[in-house]
Amino acid sequence: MDVTNQTIQVAMVADDGQCVSMHSPGNIEEYENGKKYGNLTAVFLTSAASIDFTFARKYWKDGKWQDRVARPSDYHEWKNYEWKINSTLFWQHVRMERDTRLALTDPYVLSDFPIATDKLAEWKTYRAKLRSVPADNSSATSMDQIVWPTKPS
Numbered sequence: 001m002d003v004t005n006q007t008i009q010v011a012m013v014a015d016d017g018q019c020v021s022m023h024s025p026g027n028i029e030e031y032e033n034g035k036k037y038g039n040l041t042a043v044f045l046t047s048a049a050s051i052d053f054t055f056a057r058k059y060w061k062d063g064k065w066q067d068r069v070a071r072p073s074d075y076h077e078w079k080n081y082e083w084k085i086n087s088t089l090f091w092q093h094v095r096m097e098r099d100t101r102l103a104l105t106d107p108y109v110l111s112d113f114p115i116a117t118d119k120l121a122e123w124k125t126y127r128a129k130l131r132s133v134p135a136d137n138s139s140a141t142s143m144d145q146i147v148w149p150t151k152p153s
Helices: 045-052 087-109 117-131
Strands: 008-013 019-023 039-048 056-060 066-068 075-077 082-085
Touching: 019 039, 019 056, 087 117
Parallel strands: none
Antiparallel strands: 008 019, 008 039, 056 066, 075 082
16 A cells, blocks of 8 residues: 555454554554554554544455444454354343342341331342343343343332
8 A cells, every 4th residue: 555645544453353453653664554463463544544434333354344233232242253242241241230120129128127018028029030030031142132020119
């Protein structure tokens, strides 16, 4: 690429095509387009190309930028040129949400909380259902598929 009279940015690309950083070097001669630096490859971008470039919507494959859909969720990872769900991260997220909901019910089950016996039983049942959310939703792959129990009124 002829870089004379052009503002250059350098995208540093991982082996899976994902751009992990982008910067404007003070001296472009520090980099060689297409050369590996550690485990990353330098890919030059002119300022015109950089305007439409986003980390989230592009990946590098076969010597050119390819379009990709945005990351579906925080628990998806880019692998083999596509988004894959990381089940461990997903279930950590579900459990974190479940634990937050459980913590919000703590006052209702304290021994000195003024509550009628029937209402206490409702809260205890609700808490038990919250604890079983991961097991009851084991086939879920998105938060939209998680069925949460109804909180007592």
